Amino acid sequence: MTEQPLPLGAVRATGPRLGSARQLSERVAAxxxxxxxxxxxxxxxxxxxxHVAARLGVSATPVREALMILQGEGAVRWEPRRGFRVVPLSRRDVDDLFAVQAHVAGELAARAAAALAAGEVARLRAVQDELTAAADLGELDRVAELNHELHRSINRAANSPRLAAMLNLFVHYVPRAYYGQVAGWAEATTDDHVPVLAALAAADPSAARTAMAEHIRHIGRLLTTHLERTGALPASDPPDSRPTSGRRGD
Incomplete structure (x- = not known):
C-alpha cells in the first residue's frame, strides 16, 4: 500500500477548499x-x-475545537492544567457502534428494497462488478470508493433522509481510511454484498434487512480482531470493577 502520512488523506490546510472554520474543526475531529x-x-x-496541528498543517484553534467535539462524544476528557486525555476504548464500545449501525443500515436497505427500480438495481450490480474486479487487482482505494458509492446509493434509495443522517453519525466513528489494512475486509466487501443485491433485486425488504445487518456486523467483527491484534483494543475487557452497595438495584 502507498504511504499515508495523514490517515484521512486530505486534512491539510490547502487554502479556501477547506471551507469554513467549523468545517475545518469537524475534519480535524474526524x-x-x-x-x-x-x-x-x-x-x-x-x-x-x-503535534496534531503540525501534522495536519493547521493552527491550534481547530485542533482545540475538535477536541471539544470529541469531549462531548466521550472520546477524550479535559483535565485542568493538563489537557485532553484519550478515554480508553473498550470492546463494548466497538460492539455497540456496529450493533446500532447494523440496525439502521438494515432498515434503510429494507426500505430501499421496496423502492428501487430494476434499472437502479442493475446499476448497483455494475458497481459491484467493478468493485470485485478492483479487489482482485488489489486496488483497495478503488474498492473503498466503490463500496462507499454502493452503500450511499442504497441509503438514498430508502428515501428516509433523517434515518440516513442518523447512520452517518455512527459511520463517523468507523475508521474507513484504515479498512485496507484489515484482514478479510476486501473479501467481506465483495462476498457480503451478493445477498444484499439479491434481496434488492427480489424486492424483498426482510431479506435485504437481514443481509445488510449481517454485513455490517461482519465488518465489525473483522475490525475488532484487527484492533486487538494491533493492541489498540484489549483482547478482552476486564470485568466491571465499579463498587456496589450490595443492595439489589443500586
Missing amino acids: YLREAIMVGELPASEFVRME
Missing part, C-alpha cells in the same frame, strides 16, 4: 476520531495539540 479508534492516539495519553 482525523482524531480515527486516530483514537485505531490506537494512533493511545488510550489514557494526553493529546499534544501542537
Whole structure:
C-alpha cells in the first residue's frame, strides 16, 4: 500500500477548499476520531495539540475545537492544567457502534428494497462488478470508493433522509481510511454484498434487512480482531470493577 502520512488523506490546510472554520474543526475531529479508534492516539495519553496541528498543517484553534467535539462524544476528557486525555476504548464500545449501525443500515436497505427500480438495481450490480474486479487487482482505494458509492446509493434509495443522517453519525466513528489494512475486509466487501443485491433485486425488504445487518456486523467483527491484534483494543475487557452497595438495584 502507498504511504499515508495523514490517515484521512486530505486534512491539510490547502487554502479556501477547506471551507469554513467549523468545517475545518469537524475534519480535524474526524482525523482524531480515527486516530483514537485505531490506537494512533493511545488510550489514557494526553493529546499534544501542537503535534496534531503540525501534522495536519493547521493552527491550534481547530485542533482545540475538535477536541471539544470529541469531549462531548466521550472520546477524550479535559483535565485542568493538563489537557485532553484519550478515554480508553473498550470492546463494548466497538460492539455497540456496529450493533446500532447494523440496525439502521438494515432498515434503510429494507426500505430501499421496496423502492428501487430494476434499472437502479442493475446499476448497483455494475458497481459491484467493478468493485470485485478492483479487489482482485488489489486496488483497495478503488474498492473503498466503490463500496462507499454502493452503500450511499442504497441509503438514498430508502428515501428516509433523517434515518440516513442518523447512520452517518455512527459511520463517523468507523475508521474507513484504515479498512485496507484489515484482514478479510476486501473479501467481506465483495462476498457480503451478493445477498444484499439479491434481496434488492427480489424486492424483498426482510431479506435485504437481514443481509445488510449481517454485513455490517461482519465488518465489525473483522475490525475488532484487527484492533486487538494491533493492541489498540484489549483482547478482552476486564470485568466491571465499579463498587456496589450490595443492595439489589443500586
